[in-house]
């Protein structure tokens with residue numbers, strides 16, 4: 250009986266412990282596979298080409314009942330929770346990024362999430378990042394040993410002729426003794442150890458964006474996966490612990506960037522005012538703690554809805570400025586916005602203003618952000634007013650902004666309503682709520698009973714049991730007839746509302762208890778796994 254205990258997930262990538270009953274190994278890892286699976290060499294019909302036609306696939310059904318379980322895009326998947334699945338010939342997929350993505354999605358969709366993924370004969374220091382990013386965790390030394398046989402020296406940046414051995418590029422034990430085989434194996438293990446660190450820090454995407462530049466196919470695979478938005482988005486946590494480094498053009502297509510924009514357009518409810526001011530972003534997050542935004546807010550004095558125009562997120566309503574990734578991204582600021590950036594962000598603004606009509610929209614912007622606002626206005630037929638002839642924080646610009654808003658009424662500041670609409674897709678009744686705390690560490694109450702607090706790490710709302718009363722539907726995980734002690738595990742879950750993502754706040758509902766907590770898996774994976782934590786519980790209430 251084998252088992253894969255996932256410790257940390259980052260998109261499709263995972264770290265964890267794989268147990269075979271005899272031994273256990275911390276994944277991702279590379280080792281001689283026969284040490285884990287002694288019968289591997291005698292397993293029959295496990296080596297079909299990925300592009301094999303159906304007739305051939307049907308002719309050679311794989312042996313069942315032993316590990317690893319061979320899976321193939323055209324075959325019904327026999328793998329169960331805890332198995333190690335093996336995809337033969339995956340190194341050939343790397344040559345065709347479109348097939349790679351199609352096959353990967355096909356295989357992932359029909360395999361339980363708590364399975365270890367073995368790609369035999371595939372891993373090199375130069376491709377391990379994209380393999381782990383795609384959800385493979387177990388590798389062997391066949392591919393690096395082949396490079397050794399070809400007299401090639403492996404590095405994460407690519408392969409070099411073996412005469413660089415001893416040149417100082419690497420000083421590992423293998424290099425010191427001019428042992429190419431040892432160097433190549435150690436280089437693979439080092440790269441996998443580094444990848445594990447990035448997964449644990451929830452920042453594998455940043456490493457992949459940097460590593461993939463050396464190989465066009467790797468860039469293409471990352472882009473194809475981004476284009477498969479429904480698949481990729483589902484696997485991404487709703488918030489991460491660290492900073493999102495939006496340092497490349499691909500950041501614009503990153504699924505969590507697109508998810509933010511989609512939710513701002515489709516879920517978010519703006520406050521009841523018909524005047525909007527478009528503002529530039531600030532390096533400091535949340536924006537309102539920056540010097541520039543303090544000036545903007547003094548000039549606006551609550552007389553307009555504040556919308557921040559920014560790359561790569563598009564549009565950040567003031568109420569959402571703390572929510573991941575709005576409160577957690579870092580971009581290289583040059584003042585120059587490239588054509589693709591302008592077009593993607595103008596499209597987001599145009600979609601937003603088509604959905605939410607304002608009587609007046611004031612663009613307190615300059616440079617690239619101003620150009621984007623003008624492009625959006627052209628697209629959706631709105632008229633902008635302009636208040637910046639100079640830098641937006643210049644005295645004259647701030648005076649012009651103040652003057653433009655003369656006579657407009659102060660709007661009610663209702664952050665809670667905006668945040669609840671974004672996070673839970675609801676129109677929350679906030680009448681009678683009070684707020685206390687030191688921004689952004691806020692607590693919301695109604696009739697002196699606390700209903701929400703803010704998780705300052707992610708900027709997300711955390712409902713109390715009384716808060717959940719105000720959220721009529723969605724984000725529920727239904728459990729069996731038991732009282733949870735600690736976290737709710739997958740086998741205890743009966744069903745779960747659709748659309749829950751890793752990291753979402755959820756209410757656990759059972760016949761004998763309620764619990765508040767945070768989902769550890771998306772709905773689909775809660776329902777098709779057999780092990781692991783489904784909800785990290787914060788509070789339990791017996792019924």
Ligand SMILES: [Zn+2]
Nearest residue numbers: 419421424432
């Ligand atoms: Zn070395």
